[in-house]
Amino acid sequence: MNTVVAKLQRQFQDYLVSLYQQGFLDNQFTELRKLQDEGTPDFVAEVVSLFFDDCSKLINSMSRSLERPENVDFKQVDSGVHQLKGSSSSVGARRVKNVCISFKECCDVQNREGCLRCLQQVDYEYKMLKTKLQDLFNLEQQIVQAGGAIPQVNIN
């Protein structure tokens, strides 16, 4: 009966599906959503928020390590990439995770230029994802405020 809710739910569903289709998210994000319920409606938002904070922190410290060409601490960078890869994998941030794979390869061969490129790319990807997910959470909020339920979305 409530067409406003139905419209918002449709919008939400389409948007979420598009994020998967465009490779921003993978199956792990679906697993995260499964863990959320009426009792913990902010769970996904909280986890991704921690993830984005982690990204920012790690990118800053890796940037410092890569700063001076004559004195790069590749061990520190490698540790940062490992952590970033792990956490992006845990939240389903597919593009960020994929950059980390290339990033690790540059680190392994101590390619500073390559590392700097990857660093820039990972920074871009996480910020892009942050914007996309913010839009998604806003849609969620609108649905709830309109009195509707968040749709279960099947990705395949």
Add this chain to the structure above:
Amino acid sequence: TFLTNHKHIISLLSSLVYISLIDMAEVMRPEKLDMSNDTSSLGSPELLHVLAVDDSIVDRKFIERLLRVSSCKVTVVDSATRALQYLGLDGNHSFVGFEDLKINLIMTDYSMPGMTGYELLKKIKESSAFREIPVVIMSSENILPRIDRCLEEGAEDFLLKPVKLADVKRLRDSLLKADEIAFKNIMHKRELQANDIYSQLKRAKI
């Protein structure tokens, strides 16, 4: 006197009463009563207290929720050192008391700064108090020699990150099953003891 003549009988009777009381205590423990129910998160009470160890804040939040959804009581720490402190294995003896602690499962990340999950596993298996607690290693890297090393050191299982709900369910089911088998063995043993005493009493013509 009655007492000295029947000392043997009285000792048999008290053993029987003792064993019956133990039986009743075993049966009435809340977790044992629900043993035969299905293990879905809807009906069953919290059966497992899990100690989760991970240096990643994202992974800690994730695993905590995963375990809560799976009807587990969860304690999360951010390093192997803190895990040892919690268990009271760091030499400081700062833990509350074994009964309150009652950890049923330890899940630890493999790669952590300082002490690794593997080193934590070894420390736990070296401890007489905690070596029986199953330890599960989690890792984002599928490295076979690593997996072998952990299993050889006594790890219960090795899970590839990110951990899934299905992994936790499988783990929980297999641990509860092992517990159920152990419980049945205890009950059977008590039954045999009770039967033996009953036969002795019969022979003594009570």
